[in-house]
Amino acid sequence: MSDASRLVNKLWSYCHVLRDDGLSYLDYLEQLTYLLFLKMSEERSALYDEEQLIPAGYRWSDLAHPQMVGDKLEIQYRHTLETLGKQQGMLGIIFRKSQNRIQDPAKLRQLIVELIGKEQWMQMSSDVKGDAYEGLLEKNAQDTKSGAGQYFTPRPVIDAMVACVRPRPGEIVMDPACGTGGFLLSAYQHIARKHGKSLDRDAKEHLKFHALRGVELVDSVSRLCAMNLLLHGIGPNDNKTDPPIKTDDALRNEPTDHVDVVLTNPPFGKKSSITVVNAAGDEDRESLTYNRADFWTTTSNKQLNFVQHVRSLLKIPGRAAMVVPDNVLFEGGAGEKVRRKLMTQCDVHTLLRLPTGIFYAQGVKANVLFFDRKPASEKPWTKTLWVYDHRTNVHCTLKQNPLRRSDLDEFVACYRPDARHDREPTWSAEPDDTAGTGPTGRWRSYTYEEIVARDKASLDLFWLRDESLEDTANLPDPDVLAEEIAEDLRSALEQIEEVLADLRDRPA
Numbered sequence: 001m002s003d004a005s006r007l008v009n010k011l012w013s014y015c016h017v018l019r020d021d022g023l024s025y026l027d028y029l030e031q032l033t034y035l036l037f038l039k040m041s042e043e044r045s046a047l048y049d050e051e052q053l054i055p056a057g058y059r060w061s062d063l064a065h066p067q068m069v070g071d072k073l074e075i076q077y078r079h080t081l082e083t084l085g086k087q088q089g090m091l092g093i094i095f096r097k098s099q100n101r102i103q104d105p106a107k108l109r110q111l112i113v114e115l116i117g118k119e120q121w122m123q124m125s126s127d128v129k130g131d132a133y134e135g136l137l138e139k140n141a142q143d144t145k146s147g148a149g150q151y152f153t154p155r156p157v158i159d160a161m162v163a164c165v166r167p168r169p170g171e172i173v174m175d176p177a178c179g180t181g182g183f184l185l186s187a188y189q190h191i192a193r194k195h196g197k198s199l200d201r202d203a204k205e206h207l208k209f210h211a212l213r214g215v216e217l218v219d220s221v222s223r224l225c226a227m228n229l230l231l232h233g234i235g236p237n238d239n240k241t242d243p244p245i246k247t248d249d250a251l252r253n254e255p256t257d258h259v260d261v262v263l264t265n266p267p268f269g270k271k272s273s274i275t276v277v278n279a280a281g282d283e284d285r286e287s288l289t290y291n292r293a294d295f296w297t298t299t300s301n302k303q304l305n306f307v308q309h310v311r312s313l314l315k316i317p318g319r320a321a322m323v324v325p326d327n328v329l330f331e332g333g334a335g336e337k338v339r340r341k342l343m344t345q346c347d348v349h350t351l352l353r354l355p356t357g358i359f360y361a362q363g364v365k366a367n368v369l370f371f372d373r374k375p376a377s378e379k380p381w382t383k384t385l386w387v388y389d390h391r392t393n394v395h396c397t398l399k400q401n402p403l404r405r406s407d408l409d410e411f412v413a414c415y416r417p418d419a420r421h422d423r424e425p426t427w428s429a430e431p432d433d434t435a436g437t438g439p440t441g442r443w444r445s446y447t448y449e450e451i452v453a454r455d456k457a458s459l460d461l462f463w464l465r466d467e468s469l470e471d472t473a474n475l476p477d478p479d480v481l482a483e484e485i486a487e488d489l490r491s492a493l494e495q496i497e498e499v500l501a502d503l504r505d506r507p508a
Helices: 003-019 025-048 060-064 070-084 089-095 105-116 126-141 155-165 182-198 201-209 219-231 302-313 326-330 334-345 405-415 448-452 478-505
Strands: 173-175 212-216 245-247 259-264 273-277 283-287 314-325 346-353 366-373 384-389 443-447
Touching (some): 003 126, 025 126, 025 219, 089 219, 126 219, 182 219, 182 259, 302 334, 326 334
Antiparallel strands (some): 273 283, 314 366, 346 366
């Protein structure tokens, strides 16, 4: 068993003890994050003989003192969280709005002394610490009741997207819906792995402190992201350098600066909304729209808003790869306008149709859209859109048949990151030949003229014969089929609820 796996098992085993006290997986991860940060800060101060980031009286040694038991420990921990939550910089990201969720001081004491306290975290490599924390994040995402899966994109999808976009040293990589930081971490590892030996001191410093930027709307998730990056050796350990993560609504304002690369998977669900509480304390939901001068259209569809926002974030030239649900590809009205504008002002060059059953958030049918921002031009920048269909006749589930990175090797090879203009289709109308092309090929192209001639300029493109519809002998296993039916039902229920919400929002 690897050191990372040992840590995951050790830390996760105690979660079940705290579950009896009503803690969710996310609550437990948050408490681990607070305590890990305090312990590592103290270890770092001793190891490098430097001043502690944590103010005196609120440090790890104060919590772990032998006399800190019972109510005294609970009070000390609560005051520590309250005090650090008012700080700026990295402390503010980690501890903002933090609360003690562990009601039994004896169990809190055990977590501090037995689980966190007995490990020397700064002596572990970043790989061990980071992989262990990633393992905890994935276990949290698997808890479908908590809804944490919406913040965790499958790592094979992330790594394939990064392999195609190929971030380079000196570039700035942004994720405006960063969740637990998977895209930022993968981009960092790609640059370090491909270029690490050639990076000078300034380039290494840029990669660690300035190359990555993320925005996350939810405080509890942004703190997990910041800790995930920190444990992998990314970002500052002090309050003097701006942290790479910001807690905010990414769609609120037009970008003031721009980035080279955007990699993102915006939150699922069509409508943006806010909760309004009136004077009587009654709650109501209202659709949320963003009136931004840089947007082509105003809509409450948050995925369409994120497409517009990602385009605005990019430098000219700049590269983007983003996960989008099917409705972004075919929806009329605002959706059609966004697609036509995007294909005109950007080079929308690649679409990957993802299989169902790969996301922890259920009922999702998603794609990866790749595009480059270009300067103003009288002619549309999109000439050819290449589509890889990895959905038709592909059956994935989270447990029995999970998506693996190797499953996307053919797509990355077809994408040709180093020579995009030399692509060759694997599909043709002719019978299969010795070259492996033919009607079953998953990779083909469409011209700009073909796309804009389609109803609503739809990008919902597919051509492969669905074998399960024609031959019952090719039906997937019953458990896979049942899961696909369940996902379709969840998706249909979500759409019905959106319609009902819109009807409730209408004035009487």
